[in-house]
Amino acid sequence: MSLTLDEIQDFKGKYPKQIWSLFFSEMWERFCFYGMRGMLVFFMISQLDLHEKEANLQYAATQAFVYAFTFIGGLFADKVLGFRKSLFWGGLLMIVGSLILATDPHNYFFLGISFTVVGTGFFKPNISSMVGQLYKPNDSRADAGFSLFYAGINLGALLGGYLCITIGKGEIFTNLIPENLRWNVAFGLAAIVMVISLINFVFTQRSLGTIGLQPGHPDNEIKSAPIPKWQEYGVYVLSLIFVPIIMVMVAKTQYTDYFMYTIGPLTLIYLFYEMTKVTVAERKKLLAALVFILFSILFWGIYEQSGGSLSIFAAKNLNKDLLGLDPNGVNNSGGAFFIIFLAPIIGLLWIWLNKRKIEPNTIIKFGLGFIFLGLGYYVLFATKFFANLQGVTSLNFFTIALLVITLGELCLSPIGLSIMTKLSTKNLQGMMMGMWFLASAYGQYVAGIIGAGLATAKKGSTNYDALITYTDGYKQLGLYAIIAGVVLILISPFVKKLMQEVK
Template identity: 75%
Template sequence: MNLTLEQIQDFKGKYPRQIWSLFFSEMWERFCFYGMRGMLVVFMISQLQFIEKDAKLQYAATQAFVYAFTFVGGFFADRLLGFRKSLFWGGFLMIVGSLILATNAFSFAPGISKFNFFLGLSFTIIGTGFFKPNISTMVGKLYKPEDNRTDAGFSLFYAGINLGALLGGYVCIAIGQGDMFSKIPVHFRWNVAFGLAAVVMVISLINFIFTQRSLGPIGFQPGHPLSDEPNKIIKKWQEYLVYLGTILVVPLIMVMVSKTEYTDYFMYTIGPLTLIYLFYEMSKVTSVERQKLWAALVFIIFSILFWGIYEQSGGSLSVFAENNLNKDLFGLNANGVNNSGGSFFVLLLAIPIGLLWIWLSKKKAEPNTIIKFGLGFLFLGLGYYAIFATRFFANAAGITSLSVFTIALFIITIGEMCLSPIGLSIMTKLSTKNLQGMMMGMWFLASAYGQYVAGILGAHLTEPKSGASNLEVLNTYTSGYKDLGLYAVIAGVVLILVSPLVKKLMHGVK
């Protein structure tokens, strides 16, 4: 279907129809990603015999590299591949990574060895980097720059992310631990769980093949007659060099993820280099565009702190759920709820919150984006105080209520909904035309730093003394979460106080 960009953006109603197709591709990709994410710490402790602190740091390193590579994927999409080819390449690598884990590097031996674990993870890390930022950028291109329905669209898209996270986050860990499909032989349960991630990723790519027909010029490679840069010449060897380079870097990623001290060196380096490059690009734009990019940088910096506090689910909260939560919520797997509960609440809240922003916009009462960010931090802090309160429901064995923990996840999710989908939207609005992929990549690079910070916080704030009883462990964990709640509340207040200055830098962008 040969639609023009103007025809796509001139849609009636609340949402462009193309967003539903992108919704489903993203949903299955998130099933793959969150399914794997939810298994990592529990798998490392129970199957690879990692000690808890090391497992948390390994998890943080993995997540940091996943999001760091979104910057790489966004960069090459802007410069060489285009959003469509980047997405396909990323999806293919994710399938390869999941298959390595599913088949134990095609040996079909029971279980998964440490070598194959890190090999499969490395393919998945790089693949996610090429897939994730580029599908989000294509969603942004469905809207005109001044369209006030953009936030609602990203909230809907965020529901797709979380539908996949809900399904993958619960199903994969439940299969691995034998709470679902218990007839699977014990030695192959984890292989099947990782293999399911490969199957759904194939579905995601097939769906996108059909989606392309309705995207008009969106996502074409530079040099294509319908792309944003039709006169740019991209030689085939340049494109193939990107593909080859990503394969050659797999052994390097294996080493850096398996040895977390190398992750430290990487994180100390990539952030400053990225900022230097951004400042170079900012020197070439107009004064107004530069101020908008400064505003985007404020959002990016505060998002690091947000994700550093928020992203405990796959790390310290996995251990907390495994050791300190009961099954008083319909007999559900505690770690399955920990991995998927937030996503479940996003699905309940995404469309109502999106419609709320539209309604407030019509009433000229919608809070600006920086205020929304501040509210996100305040709810995040309240949620962690609620996790702290689970200690008051614990028995003498240090086991507390999954139901109360789930209420805390609900409060945290309200905070997430004030920040994450709005963040995706604001990056597309504040970026210059030729930096959209890079800025979306920087948004996810900020998430990488957030994951890195989360791992450090989770490993140290929730580190009980040697020989502690399970009740003492619970008290140590909940005290750490109370501290995280305080940090979040302080950040929220600061954001609200500086909102007039940031709003001025945004030059009317909402």
């Protein structure tokens, strides 16, 4: 290996050089993910003729399985594949899924989505884990590094979130793309950018030293017996077997209910089992991580209305008074736009506060995240005061809500990735990162149920009535978020004791 782990972690300045290459790979993967995410509900309603309530539940099932499989992908990476092979295999599956959707999205929608679900599960948690390993334990620069990483990947979310939905809807490139091929091209973009992501990662590996190697590799930091090839190939075969299973479970959302009722308790039982094999100090840290994980479910349940109910709200209840931009495109990409500019600033703010020994601890940052989220949803509620009699309100004011909500996300999500790596034992990092994303799966699941409830309008109701139903619902969600933020701040001394030396 050209670099040892100590040489990588002993970097000068604010950021390790490898973080730039990793977020470039993640940036294109997020283009694929957010591009698809932004199209799902609109495509199901406009092209597959699903009812709004049904589309929300289908969306929730899809997103829940995406994040649930990050737990499985993280587990297989820890035990069998290693971060690098897991990431590459996941990327290949995402490319296959995107190509299926690009070929015939109307007839093979759920098949293509199922490939991308399993692929994302192998890709997403493991690149985040590799970022965490660029830092020594308790390096105060880690939070800033994850914030920068978060900004970089959101460039992909910005591009994918806006371009895919606007191409599919025919808002842009209408003279270049025939009407009957718009959705094919929109889904096809995802395949192209994933190829770029994997090519970049092939070159990135040269500078990663021992980070992400397969368990049992001769150069791995943790020495263990080599993994038999049949186990590695068995993981690949098993993941392909999951594809038709996921296809059925996403198409029939009641099966998703059964899955979510089962996977959470089983995961907790497995975590508690792993806790019996660690020291008391390590066990306390894992319990602290569990507090972050459980509260994040509520956060994502409220936050992730953007792909469901807010997608419908944007299509029906928003005008184009923001530079003539498409409301759905802004809804999908607005948060990413703000993250790109705000994340480096927030990251440097944490460093500035840390040097003056006044940086809030991570649990208080979480609490602030909830409070900003709640305030953002109160701004969404206030959009009703700018509506006309047709139930159409200001995209400008809606975008202000996205800005406030994004401040909440920046207090929680990149810090969450960082704290999972800090609180995990070395041999459980992939699993704990997977549990972090599994909590997101439950958040997506809850978000879909909330969105389905908001989308249930009375027969004969007007577009203005729908606006009032949505905005009143957003007011309630804002209240729940603020209460959760206050609770987190109140319990922060207790959680801080569990975290011990971790800041």
